[in-house]
């Protein structure tokens with residue numbers, strides 16, 4: 001469906017394009033515009049859409065992939081048109097390639113390309129603080145407006161322009177209203193707050209309307225609002241549900257990692273909460289073969305959700321990585337599960353930046369290359385472990401992970 005939306009502006013004009021370099025120039029422009037416009041539909045956080053793509057993170061990968069492909073095609077657009085004019089008059093070709101010239105459509109087109117370039121550079125500069133990254137990402141919306149203005153001034157209002165404009169407007173409005181302002185999000189209320197460690201807050205939220213159906217390991221997009229002495233940051237952030245109680249309350253286990261999550265440490269019962277979701281398929285539909293689970297720090301939450309719900313049903317070797325033993329709040333709980341379940345073997349691993357203890361533990365697992373491995377934690381560690389596992393012969397398709405970061 002998204003691909004059809006991406007192709008629609010091009011399909012509407014393809015029959016009228018000349019079969020030469022000029023035609024290819026126009027084709028790359030329309031295809032690029034259509035791809036970028038349709039890619040915006042993939043930034044909405046609708047659980048059903050995310051399921052179609054195999055999860056929100058996979059859907060965002062498509063969003064990025066289509067955006068980049070679109071940008072490359074848009075870059076090719078002025079080059080191909082200039083190539084066409086080169087055969088007629090090199091001066092006109094040169095004018096075409098100059099970003100700052102007096103011809104309004106060209107000026108708008110180049111301004112769009114530059115805004116896209118800056119926005120994309122920020123998108124992939126993962127080290128930027130999240131809030132700043134998000135604000136710079138908005139540049140891409142400005143780039144889209146400039147790009148569509150370029151089409152309008154160059155070509156007038158056409159069906160193709162409308163086919164590119166509509167998905168973009170719908171997607172941006174949908175994303176702002178639903179995901180960012182939480183229209184339609186389910187109302188919950190904080191019913192209890194615990195502090196297993198200085199940095200971790202366990203929050204129990206109870207439904208005030210129909211409870212959300214959650215499968216083990218799934219996550220919800222959550223915003224904390226007001227209580228009598230607490231004012232939440234009101235933004236939606238993703239947290240894994242670490243337990244669903246019998247009365248449909250949800251437990252969120254939240255580590256203080258930035259402004260919003262630090263503030264959550266002073267949360268109190270009675271605070272209004274809004275939830276969207278559920279999202280994620282990290283631990284769903286697993287084959288019934290022996291498994292390895294690796295949880296780093298707060299990446300323990302999806303595994304807690306499984307273990308708190310029922311005993312493991314297949315041989316499972318689990319490692320819980322943490323920086324120091326004094327800061328491993330779930331060690332005792334996990335050790336108790338392992339003591340009571342024959343199929344579960346548990347190892348607590350205190351390690352800082354050197355992954356050697358983890359690799360040593362993995363080396364001792366029998367038939368590691370036949371196991372399905374489930375990883376959850378910070379992206380750099382996941383990348384490191386994934387590479388190591390592949391070097392040890394574990395096929396990529398047997399390595400599954402949830403990254404606690406989406407961009």
Ligand SMILES: Cc1cc2nc3c(=O)[nH]c(=O)nc-3n(C[C@H](O)[C@H](O)[C@H](O)COP(=O)(O)OP(=O)(O)OC[C@H]3O[C@@H](n4cnc5c(N)ncnc54)[C@H](O)[C@@H]3O)c2cc1C
Nearest residue numbers: 130237238239240253254255258259260261301404405406
């Ligand atoms: C699928 C998923 C499940 C998660 N589950 C848990 C969990 O169970 N417990 C837990 O403590 N944390 C979890 N997180 C991480 C949590 O969302 C971030 O720690 C939190 O959003 C940080 O917000 P902040 O404003 O305090 O910090 P910031 O300083 O704004 O951000 C710290 C880091 O958190 C990430 N982040 C910030 N805001 C968002 C956002 N809106 N969406 C996605 N990532 C963001 C970014 O990587 C950023 O670099 C999960 C994240 C994802 C993607």
